[in-house]
Amino acid sequence: MKKIRFIANPTSGAVRNRNIPKLLEEHLDDEKFQYEFCYTEYAGHAIKLTKEAVESGFDMVVACGGDGSVNEISSELIETDVVLGVLPCGSGNGFAMHLGLGRNVVKAIHHLNDGLPITIDSCQMNRQFFVNLSGIGFDAVVAKRLHGSTLRGFKAYFRFTVEEVFKYKMLPLEITIDGQKMERTCLLVEVANAPIYGYGFSIVPPAKFNDGLLEVLLVKAVPKWRYLFSLWRFLNNSFHKSSLTETFTGKEILIKPLQKTAVHLDGEAYFLNEEARYSILPNSLKVLCPKAYAEVLME
Numbered sequence: 450m451k452k453i454r455f456i457a458n459p460t461s462g463a464v465r466n467r468n469i470p471k472l473l474e475e476h477l478d479d480e481k482f483q484y485e486f487c488y489t490e491y492a493g494h495a496i497k498l499t500k501e502a503v504e505s506g507f508d509m510v511v512a513c514g515g516d517g518s519v520n521e522i523s524s525e526l527i528e529t530d531v532v533l534g535v536l537p538c539g540s541g542n543g544f545a546m547h548l549g550l551g552r553n554v555v556k557a558i559h560h561l562n563d564g565l566p567i568t569i570d571s572c573q574m575n576r577q578f579f580v581n582l583s584g585i586g587f588d589a590v591v592a593k594r595l596h597g598s599t600l601r602g603f604k605a606y607f608r609f610t611v612e613e614v615f616k617y618k619m620l621p622l623e624i625t626i627d628g629q630k631m632e633r634t635c636l637l638v639e640v641a642n643a644p645i646y647g648y649g650f651s652i653v654p655p656a657k658f659n660d661g662l663l664e665v666l667l668v669k670a671v672p673k674w675r676y677l678f679s680l681w682r683f684l685n686n687s688f689h690k691s692s693l694t695e696t697f698t699g700k701e702i703l704i705k706p707l708q709k710t711a712v713h714l715d716g717e718a719y720f721l722n723e724e725a726r727y728s729i730l731p732n733s734l735k736v737l738c739p740k741a742y743a744e745v746l747m748e
Contacts, residue, residue: 458514515539520715541647549742586637592718
């Protein structure tokens with residue numbers, strides 16, 4: 450039997466509103482799995498619990514939370530044989546949605562029963578790991594507001610986006626991609642291993658987390674009203690084709706902001722006080738996903 454440790458963030462929306470242990474009892478295949486369920490008690494506790502699971506010989510660790518929980522747990526599974534599983538219990542759940550898990554916890558449990566493990570790339574920024582997206586500039590400023598607020602969900606994200614956009618000062622920076630240097634002033638720059646923000650918005654559709662490459666998307670500095678007329682592109686996954694953006698691909702990315710700003714890693718944001726050096730770690734993380742999506746995702 451496979452051994453699973455479930456690690457849940459008790460402040461995540463679906464964890465608060467759903468009895469996850471009861472759902473596991475009802476829907477997880479107890480002929481395939483032995484499991485234990487743990488709640489995190491403080492910031493960073495998931496990292497410790499995951500490290501213990503690896504050392505104790507667990508076969509899988511399942512993040513019951515949002516992208517922040519996935520980030521913490523996956524950081525201890527990189528370059529191991531332990532598989533990452535995800536129950537989408539957060540607000541945005543961008544990584545879970547890209548894996549084809551959607552937002553339904555019960556369906557995600559059934560995918561644990563019959564899913565397939567795939568191997569994906571992971572990334573580093575200044576020795577910190579991430580698996581989905583990292584942004585510098587405007588989206589990180591919004592994420593920082595969310596992190597410090599008791600408000601959660603899409604309404605909070607929309608509110609802080611509107612509040613910040615009118616006072617935000619465009620970001621001058623230097624970017625070096627695989628040795629090629631450029632200077633830009635922009636709203637934000639996104640470094641992507643996978644394409645989806647929370648709530649299903651695809652910011653960098655070309656990003657694939659098994660190609661050994663990082664996608665870089667810059668949103669240019671233009672009059673702010675112009676951004677509003679490109680929001681429809683999020684609905685058909687074409688934002689990267691907008692005249693407001695530039696896109697690049699590389700393996701080693703160096704970004705030097707020329708003014709104080711924020712950075713996020715998988716949605717977890719903090720102030721950036723130095724340059725950001727990105728690199729890709731090919732085929733470094735095992736992740737469980739639905740059978741139907743495994744072949745599509747790995748094409």
